Amino acid sequence: MNNARSSETLDFTGQVAVITGAGRGLGREHALLLAARGAKVVINDLGTTYDGRGIAKGQVADEVVALIKASGGEAVANYDSVEQGELIVADAINTYGRLDIVINNAGILTPEVWSELTLESWQRTLNINLTGVFSVMKAAWPVFVQQQYGRCIMTASPAMYGAGVAAYAASKAGVIGLSHSLQFEAKKLKLDIKCNVLIPQAGTRMTEDFASSINESRIAAGKKPAPSAPEAIMKRLSPDKVSAMAVWLAHQDCKAEAALFEAGGGYFAQLNWARSAPLFATEKEGVMGAPVPENIRDGLETLADFDRGDRPISGDGTMGAPDALQRVFSHLKSNDG
Numbered sequence: 433m434n435n436a437r438s439s440e441t442l443d444f445t446g447q448v449a450v451i452t453g454a455g456r457g458l459g460r461e462h463a464l465l466l467a468a469r470g471a472k473v474v475i476n477d478l479g480t481t482y483d484g485r486g487i488a489k490g491q492v493a494d495e496v497v498a499l500i501k502a503s504g505g506e507a508v509a510n511y512d513s514v515e516q517g518e519l520i521v522a523d524a525i526n527t528y529g530r531l532d533i534v535i536n537n538a539g540i541l542t543p544e545v546w547s548e549l550t551l552e553s554w555q556r557t558l559n560i561n562l563t564g565v566f567s568v569m570k571a572a573w574p575v576f577v578q579q580q581y582g583r584c585i586m587t588a589s590p591a592m593y594g595a596g597v598a599a600y601a602a603s604k605a606g607v608i609g610l611s612h613s614l615q616f617e618a619k620k621l622k623l624d625i626k627c628n629v630l631i632p633q634a635g636t637r638m639t640e641d642f643a644s645s646i647n648e649s650r651i652a653a654g655k656k657p658a659p660s661a662p663e664a665i666m667k668r669l670s671p672d673k674v675s676a677m678a679v680w681l682a683h684q685d686c687k688a689e690a691a692l693f694e695a696g697g698g699y700f701a702q703l704n705w706a707r708s709a710p711l712f713a714t715e716k717e718g719v720m721g722a723p724v725p726e727n728i729r730d731g732l733e734t735l736a737d738f739d740r741g742d743r744p745i746s747g748d749g750t751m752g753a754p755d756a757l758q759r760v761f762s763h764l765k766s767n768d769g
């Protein structure tokens with residue numbers, strides 16, 4: 433696709449975006465920015481509570497559509513759950529005739545710590561945060577392939593580094609594997625389809641309701657409420673500070689593939705996998721022997737040596753990095769016989 437203004441500002445005229453969970457918080461800001469840059473936007477949101485239990489507030493999607501229209505933009509509301517991705521994608525195609533961008537933003541946060549986590553809560557979280565993305569992308573993918581073009585953004589979370597919400601963390605780590613696999617599929621087909629991951633941080637309804645729920649439990653257990661972040665800090669973490677990254681990843685000029693970007697409060701960073709120097713325990717047992725655990729203990733220094741390691745590449749089908757695999761194979765070969 434060609435955009436007349438792409439050398440100046442990042443323009444989306446003629447493009448169509450689906451943004452899930454765009455009635456509030458981060459999704460809403462992504463939608464407002466994309467629409468302001470000329471995209472026609474499907475505002476998907478079923479208006480649920482932050483933990484996905486029941487319907488909390490009618491058609492929040494309508495409010496965002498009204499805002500976009502009031503500013504002269506184009507948008508349409510969709511109230512389906514991301515579990516029914518085919519209905520959301522059908523709305524984009526039926527309304528605007530194409531689909532260039534999918535921002536998988538809808539998500540729920542279940543507050544239970546590990547000792548309280550139930551199978552029901554685990555499954556509810558995975559159904560929305562991971563299977564919901566599967567459902568939307570299953571429907572969007574044939575459109576991308578047919579157009580030979582698409583931009584897909586997944587929304588993970590710093591919680592996946594480990595922060596006491598196991599179901600949420602697992603679901604958010606899951607979208608990384610999904611995104612990288614879709615990028616691999618696109619590369620196989622040699623199409624201009626890019627899948628990347630946004631790891632945001634912002635003060636939103638989700639973070640507010642999560643904090644309230646944690647405090648209710650603490651008070652019920654006779655504990656003091658947890659100290660909250662100062663208001664000045666929360667103001668700086670407004671969700672509009674994240675959207676520049678989402679919108680960049682949605683643009684045709686963005687050639688990132690299977691990449692991970694953090695964004696929050698005007699801060700942006702890219703994340704990489706890191707692989708340590710290789711520990712060839714086979715040097716002790718020979719390539720045919722099974723290494724013993726003592727070799728691992730004795731090799732801990734090597735396993736902590738990231739200066740002599742490398743950075744695995746995602747989404748290109750080499751399971752990380754061709755160089756590293758090459759090193760292993762040549763090592764095995766050199767010890768052969």
Ligand code: NAI
Nearest residue numbers: 453456457458479480513514538539589633634636637638
């Ligand atoms: P939010 O709760 O303010 O907004 C999420 C929106 O998604 C809500 O309007 C909700 O109705 C909608 N939604 C929930 N389930 C849905 C479903 N099944 N189908 C369609 N829409 C659905 O949350 P926020 O903070 O804006 O979060 C957006 C995304 O960013 C989520 O995926 C969240 O996990 C992620 N995230 C947010 C962080 C933050 O600091 N706010 C940190 C890391 C990740």
